[in-house]
Amino acid sequence: MSQQTTIRKLAALVNTPVEKLLEQLSEAGMPFSDPDQAVSSTEKMKLLGFLRRTHGRAEQGAVDPVAPKKITLQRKSTLTVGGGRNKPTVDVVVRKKVTLVKPEAGAGTDGVDDERTEILRKLEESRQRNLDEQQRLADADRRRVEEAEEAKRREVEAEAERVRVETEAAASVATTEEAPRKSHGHGHPKPPPARDDRTTASKGKHRGSHAMVAGVEDEEGAAARFAGQMHLSPADRARRSTARPRRPQRGQQRDQSRTGTGFTRPTAPVVREVEIGEAITVADLAQKLAMKGGDVVKALFKMGVMATITQSIDHDTAVLITEELGHTAVRADADDAESELLAHVEDVTGDQTQRPPVVTIMGHVDHGKTSLLDYIRRTRIAPGEAGGITQHIGAYHVDTPKGVVSFLDTPGHAAFSSMRARGAKITDIVILVVAADDGVMPQTIEAIQHAKAARVPLIVAINKIDKAEADPSRIKNELLAHDVVSEEFGGDTQMVELSAKTGDGIDDLLDAINLQAEVLELKAIADGRASGTVIESSLDKGRGPVATVLVQQGQLNKGDFVVCGVEYGRVRALFDETGGQVPSAGPSIPVQVLGLSGVPDAGDDFVVVGDERLAREVAQQREAKRRETRLVQAAGNRMEDIMAQMGGGQQLELPLVIKADVQGSVEALRQALTALSNDEIRVNIIRSGVGGITESDANSAATAKATIIGFNVRADASARKVVDTHGLDLRYFSIIYDVIDQVKQVASGILGVEIREEIIGTAEVREVFRSSKFGAVAGSMVIEGVLRRNKPIRVLRDEVVIFEGELESLRRFKENVDEVRTNTECGIGVKAYNDIKPGDKIECFERVEVQRTL
Known part of the structure; x- marks a missing residue:
């Protein structure tokens, strides 16, 4: 049964808008209201006659007294411009409209008649080209049908030949097996009837005629029947010129009667290679596997992983589920931007020159580290520290009589363990300050372990020898238990006795530093693009993100484009430790950098790149990777974890919002306060960052009913208003001991009696x-x-x-x-x-x- 033609389909065939076609049908006396209504052949012919009369072509043998006196020709062309990488494309539509007026009878001139004759000639040529194109399409359809029938005929003949050969072979085998039975009186079996090849041959002979191929008429008959039906599409003409196909014979598969349009089931499972990065969402993995998302979620559930279709899973889990489903997992290639950045860094070449040593001062709290550096710098740093202790890394470069030395002053409190480890990794020499009247303390032992882990040479500064109870010999003996052997005991560790208060032994310490630096032969490339490490970072209200960086190679200049972890930007200004602005900084020189897009994490590497595009792409890819990793960690809800939570009872929670002056303090507070959690209560840091307490921080605390802790920062007016409105608990601190004690008291109040x-x-x-x-x-x-x-x-x-x-x-x-x-x-x-x-x-x-x- 042929499918009816609707107004919408007819408009698509004649390349006319649906609204215009409805209007033409209404003018022709056939009002239609719905574009999906069917149009009969009679109505199509009626519309064709109306359009001919409208355009000045009367019906055959008829004269239209009200023929139109003008004709309008319209032409539309579309041109696509633009495009390319990260650029949109624009479609430019050019419409051209020409109106031709028919002159009055007897009033025209020879020029007008010539113009009219030319127009009629062009219209006739256009109509003839349309007819030729339609004829060409009909011929192409006819040839396609003939080729399909020929291919099907060959398949049938090959199948018949194969069946005949198999039948003859089976008959010969049966005859051989039946021969011994003849002596026992068994009769001869009837051979299977052979197929009549003459029938096949006769069928093949008739298929050569166009009139006999699937009932298709010959070219002359089709052209004669449908030459005047201009309202038919090429597909409709091909369908009308083709007779109904014959029904397949019994035993013949339906797929063989189709002309190559049937679906063929694969003979073997399709094994795909799936590229998987560090993390991937379940939906993306299902798309790469060409599977439904629900099937992948079901397979994950069978493996003990509960994840929704929008959650991310790590690389190992994705590889396991891919192999479980019968496909091959391959690791995705490294990010293009990261590879380009690596090539950018490796491209830096030049002569290496001697650079100043980077010295980190470590030791237990209140053993005189900052006082020692204070005496060397001839400044007053120690009295300004809150509680008399250092709570973040200070970076300074000092021009001493023995040469330029860059110092890193690290905290001594137990909460700043990560800071000390970071300081030991980026330094050349570690000075371990031990008080002669106090001895080896826990943070002293930890500093020794950090120095050994980083394989950095150690110089022991025995401080406070000016006190009456000082005993340097006891310090040296206590250090023997930790494999720190003095040179006077036959070891390789220099130990200098000094007093940061009186200045005794300071010159000996500088001599020891220079001696160790000469042994190490410290060199770096002084020219080219700079690279180094972020020592500390903070958020200044007037200057924005500020990062203290240590240049380890190259020259950092004002105006350079830098990548700092997941942040990037252009260096707007460089400041030294005294606050003075400098144009550039070389190897082993710490400076403060302004102009980054955000506050980087302490310990991130920074690299100078050639343009902003590369810096932005690298930062965005790193941020996306960090976000995926964070989602994987948050979604690590395996079945055993959920069962453990169900069986463990309800755990109390203490939500906190932490804001501090520098990134290192935020990191130390997070680690120290999170370590207070136990089986009964969990300290949850819902928000943390550097800078003052803002309205957004206060709103987050109000939502989670959290306590706000400000470490060396204060709340602005809008934040204080939110705090007063919701009655939030806001506490200010300047010493990390007090923070830990106060959080313990708050947690104890939650636990109750x-x-x-x-x-x-x-x-x-x-x-x-x-x-x-x-x-x-x-x-x-x-x-x-x-x-x-x-x-x-x-x-x-x-x-x-x-x-x-x-x-x-x-x-x-x-x-x-x-x-x-x-x-x-x-x-x-x-x-x-x-x-x-x-x-x-x-x-x-x-x-x-x-x-x-x-």
């Missing part, structure tokens, strides 16, 4: 007496502690609790007493219990409330 039972005394039953008033009275001896009246008791028999109740009476001889102490006899009446026996023990206890702490 705990009811504990304390055993205060135990008595042993020696004899049981019967009393008409109290029932069974136990004559007992207090063997431990004290028994008090009106306290709960337990009765133990063979160290097993058999009853728990209260004391009804406690007597000594015939008098009631309030308590009985150790090695004293007494009579005990147990309330509502008479089954007490000699040898039992009566345990007296009391319940007390204890404040729960971390």
